[in-house]
Amino acid sequence: MKTEPVVPARIDFDAAGLPHAPDFGDVYHAQVGAFEQARHVFLAGNGLPGRWAGQRRFVVAETGFGLGNNFLATWAAWRDDPARCAQLVFVSVEHHPPTRADLARALHGSPQPELAAELVAAWPPATPGLHTIDFDGGRVRLLLGYGDAAALLPELRLVADAIYLDGFAPGRNAAMWSAPVFQALARLSAPGTTAATWSVARAVRDGLAAVGFELERRAGIGGKREISVARYAPRYLPPPPPRDAAAQPLARDAVVIGAGLAGAAVAQALAAEGLAVTVFERQAAPGAETSGNPAGIFHGTVNADDGPHARLLRAGALLATRTYAPLFDAGLVPGSTRGLLRLDAGPVEAMQALATRAGLPADWVQVLDTAAASALAGLALPSPAWFYPGAGWCSPASLAAHWIATPGVAFVGGTEVARLERAGGRWRLLNAAGGTLAETAIVVLANASDAARLAAAWMPEACAWPLQRVRGQVSAWTGPRAPLALPVAGGGYALPGPDGGVVFGASSQAGDEDPARREADHAENLAKLKRLTGLEPPPDARAWPGRVGWRLAAEDKMPIVGALPAAVPAHRAEQPRRWPRHEGLFACTALGSRGITLAPLAGRLVAAMATGAPWPLEQDLVDAVDPARFAARALRRRG
Ligand SMILES: Cc1cc2nc3c(=O)[nH]c(=O)nc-3n(C[C@H](O)[C@H](O)[C@H](O)COP(=O)(O)OP(=O)(O)OC[C@H]3O[C@@H](n4cnc5c(N)ncnc54)[C@H](O)[C@@H]3O)c2cc1C
Structure with missing residues (x-):
C-alpha cells in the first residue's frame, strides 16, 4: 500500500464554539446532538448495548472517526453496562483527523468529559496507518486508521460485529460511500454482522444491498425522519482467507x-x-x-518512500512508546520515553525538505540542527539529527x-x-x-x-x-552520571546507563559464533561513542566487562x-x-x-x-x- 501524508482536518469554530468542516461544507454535530445520534442511530441501530452482553469480545468497525463522538458514546455505554462484553474493540478509519488541539476544543463540553480527556491525551501523531490505543487497561481498544477509507479498509483484517457508517453526507463526501468501501465492509463482515447509518440516500442503500446487506428503515432522530439499519446476509459467502x-x-x-x-x-x-x-x-x-543487555534503544525511522520497513518500524515504535511509558513511569521497568536523537549527515535543509514532503508531524519526528540537537543531548554533537520525541531506551531483560x-x-x-x-x-x-x-x-x-x-x-x-546470526558486543561504564541527557544513535548508539555512566556500542559481525568478549570490540565501541558524543570514560568510571549476543536477522x-x-x-x-x-x-x-x-x-x-x-x-x-x-x-x- 502506498501511503500518503496525513492532512489534518481543517476545522472552523463558529461564535458558539461549534465545529464546521469548510472543506466538506458540512457541520460536525453539536456535542449533545452527536451523543444522541450515536445512541439512537449507531448503538440502538446495531442492537447495542444488548448484543455485547456476556461476550468475550465485541468488534465495532466505523467509517469516519470525525471528532470521536460515536467512539466516546459507545465506550460510555459499555462502561455503564453491567452485562458488557469483556473487551470492546473499536476500529475506525479517518482520512483527515483533527489536530489534538482542535479535538480538545471540539470536545470541550462533551457529555463524557473524562473519557474525552483520555482520548485527547492519547491522540496519536498524524502518521499514516493503524494506531492502537488501549483504554481501561486494554478492555477498550481503539484501532484508529489514518488514511483514505477505500485504500485502508481492504488492508484491515477483522470480523466486525457491528458497523457504523458515518462521515460527511454522501453528497459532500462521495468517496466514503462508494462501492469499493461497501465491498471492503462486506469483507469485514460475517453473517449476522449489523450496520447502521443515519443516511437513507438511495446510493447508500443500494450500495449496501449490492454487497449482501438486507436493509430496513427505522424512525430517525433530530432532523432525520428515517435512518437505515442493515444485516449482512449474503447469498454467496466467499471462503475465509487461507x-x-x-x-x-x-x-x-x-x-x-x-x-x-x-x-x-x-x-x-x-x-x-x-x-x-x-x-x-x-x-x-x-x-x-540476546535480550539480556543492560539497556538498548527503540525508535522509528524516516524514509522518503515510506516503504514497508519504515512503516513497520513506525507502527512498532509508536506502540512501544504507548506500552512502555506507563511501565517506566511506575518504575516497573528501567527506561525512558523522553526522546532519542538519530544523527544524520545532513544538510539540515535536505532533512527539512524530506520532513515537509512526507508531512511528518512534530509529535512523531523533528529535524534539529546541530546546535539544537546538542542542546537537547546536553553535549556537543557532530551533526544535525532526527529527534523522535516519544522514543528512548529500556532494559530488555x-x-x-x-x-x-x-x-x-x-x-x-x-x-x-x-x-x-x-x-x-x-x-x-x-x-x-x-x-x-x-x-x-x-x-x-x-x-x-x-x-x-x-x-x-x-x-x-x-x-x-x-536467516543470519550477527554477533554483537555492547559496552558500558557505571559510576558517575555522564552529561548525556538522551540516547544518541547513528551507526551505533550511546544512552544514559540505568546505573549511571553510559551504555554504548555495539559491534557487528555476521556469522561469528565466538562467545568470548573481545578487547577489539570494546575499542571499536569506544570509538563509536567518541564519534557520536565526544564522550570518553572518566578516570573514576567503573568499567563493565561487556556482553556478547546474537541478533537474528532475515535477509x-x-x-x-x-x-x-x-x-x-x-x-x-x-x-x-x-x-x-x-x-x-x-x-x-x-x-x-x-x-x-x-x-x-x-x-x-x-x-x-x-x-x-x-x-x-x-x-x-x-x-x-x-x-x-x-x-x-x-x-x-x-x-
Ligand atoms: C549487541 C547487541 C545490541 C543490541 N541492541 C539493541 C538495541 O539497542 N535495541 C533493540 O531494539 N535491539 C537491540 N538488539 C537486538 C535485540 O536484543 C533482539 O532483537 C532481541 O533481544 C531478540 O529477542 P528474541 O526474544 O527474539 O531472542 P532471545 O532474546 O534470544 O530469546 C530467545 C529465547 O529462546 C530461548 N530458547 C531457544 N531455543 C529454545 C528451546 N528449544 N526451548 C526453550 N527455550 C529456547 C533462549 O534461551 C532465549 O531466551 C541488540 C542485540 C545485540 C546482540
Whole structure:
C-alpha cells in the first residue's frame, strides 16, 4: 500500500464554539446532538448495548472517526453496562483527523468529559496507518486508521460485529460511500454482522444491498425522519482467507517457546486475550540470551518512500512508546520515553525538505540542527539529527521479566523444547528424551534461531527462512552520571546507563559464533561513542566487562511474525496471504537489532492472529513479515 501524508482536518469554530468542516461544507454535530445520534442511530441501530452482553469480545468497525463522538458514546455505554462484553474493540478509519488541539476544543463540553480527556491525551501523531490505543487497561481498544477509507479498509483484517457508517453526507463526501468501501465492509463482515447509518440516500442503500446487506428503515432522530439499519446476509459467502485457518478463537491455552523479548511480548499479549499461557525457556530466567543487555534503544525511522520497513518500524515504535511509558513511569521497568536523537549527515535543509514532503508531524519526528540537537543531548554533537520525541531506551531483560510476570502466564525455566508433534488436533511439545512437556491448541515459536529448526519440520521445504546470526558486543561504564541527557544513535548508539555512566556500542559481525568478549570490540565501541558524543570514560568510571549476543536477522531485515505455512498453494502462491496454514502454529522471531521497537507490535499481531481478534497491522505489512514470504517471493521471481 502506498501511503500518503496525513492532512489534518481543517476545522472552523463558529461564535458558539461549534465545529464546521469548510472543506466538506458540512457541520460536525453539536456535542449533545452527536451523543444522541450515536445512541439512537449507531448503538440502538446495531442492537447495542444488548448484543455485547456476556461476550468475550465485541468488534465495532466505523467509517469516519470525525471528532470521536460515536467512539466516546459507545465506550460510555459499555462502561455503564453491567452485562458488557469483556473487551470492546473499536476500529475506525479517518482520512483527515483533527489536530489534538482542535479535538480538545471540539470536545470541550462533551457529555463524557473524562473519557474525552483520555482520548485527547492519547491522540496519536498524524502518521499514516493503524494506531492502537488501549483504554481501561486494554478492555477498550481503539484501532484508529489514518488514511483514505477505500485504500485502508481492504488492508484491515477483522470480523466486525457491528458497523457504523458515518462521515460527511454522501453528497459532500462521495468517496466514503462508494462501492469499493461497501465491498471492503462486506469483507469485514460475517453473517449476522449489523450496520447502521443515519443516511437513507438511495446510493447508500443500494450500495449496501449490492454487497449482501438486507436493509430496513427505522424512525430517525433530530432532523432525520428515517435512518437505515442493515444485516449482512449474503447469498454467496466467499471462503475465509487461507491465512485465517491458523486462528483458534475457542482455544483456552497456549504455549510460547522462548522467554526473550519476542516470547515474553507474545505471552503477555495472549494472556491479555484471556488465554492461559505457559512459556518454556531453556535458561533459568527470562531475557537471559540476546535480550539480556543492560539497556538498548527503540525508535522509528524516516524514509522518503515510506516503504514497508519504515512503516513497520513506525507502527512498532509508536506502540512501544504507548506500552512502555506507563511501565517506566511506575518504575516497573528501567527506561525512558523522553526522546532519542538519530544523527544524520545532513544538510539540515535536505532533512527539512524530506520532513515537509512526507508531512511528518512534530509529535512523531523533528529535524534539529546541530546546535539544537546538542542542546537537547546536553553535549556537543557532530551533526544535525532526527529527534523522535516519544522514543528512548529500556532494559530488555527487565521488560521480558515484567511481561513474563503477567497474571495468566506460567514460566517454566530450564526446559528446552526439542520437537513438536500433532496429536488429536492439538500440539504436543517434547523434550530431548521424548517426554511430553505440554499439549496445547496454540504454539508460538519465539526461540530466536532455534525457531527455524522447529519450524523446518512443519513447513514445505521451499519455505526455509534465509536467516543470519550477527554477533554483537555492547559496552558500558557505571559510576558517575555522564552529561548525556538522551540516547544518541547513528551507526551505533550511546544512552544514559540505568546505573549511571553510559551504555554504548555495539559491534557487528555476521556469522561469528565466538562467545568470548573481545578487547577489539570494546575499542571499536569506544570509538563509536567518541564519534557520536565526544564522550570518553572518566578516570573514576567503573568499567563493565561487556556482553556478547546474537541478533537474528532475515535477509530482508524484516521480522518473521505469523502463522506457519502448511503447504504450497495451487494458485496465487506468489501472495503470502494465499498460503494454507497450520492450525495454531505461529512464529515470532528474527527481530534483528530492533527487538525493543518491534516486540509489543509483534506480540499483539501473533495474539490477534491466534485468537481471531482484529489485527493491529495492515495486511500488506503482515505480508511483509509473513513466514511464507520468502517462498512466495521466489515463486514470483520465477514468474
Ligand atoms: C549487541 C547487541 C545490541 C543490541 N541492541 C539493541 C538495541 O539497542 N535495541 C533493540 O531494539 N535491539 C537491540 N538488539 C537486538 C535485540 O536484543 C533482539 O532483537 C532481541 O533481544 C531478540 O529477542 P528474541 O526474544 O527474539 O531472542 P532471545 O532474546 O534470544 O530469546 C530467545 C529465547 O529462546 C530461548 N530458547 C531457544 N531455543 C529454545 C528451546 N528449544 N526451548 C526453550 N527455550 C529456547 C533462549 O534461551 C532465549 O531466551 C541488540 C542485540 C545485540 C546482540
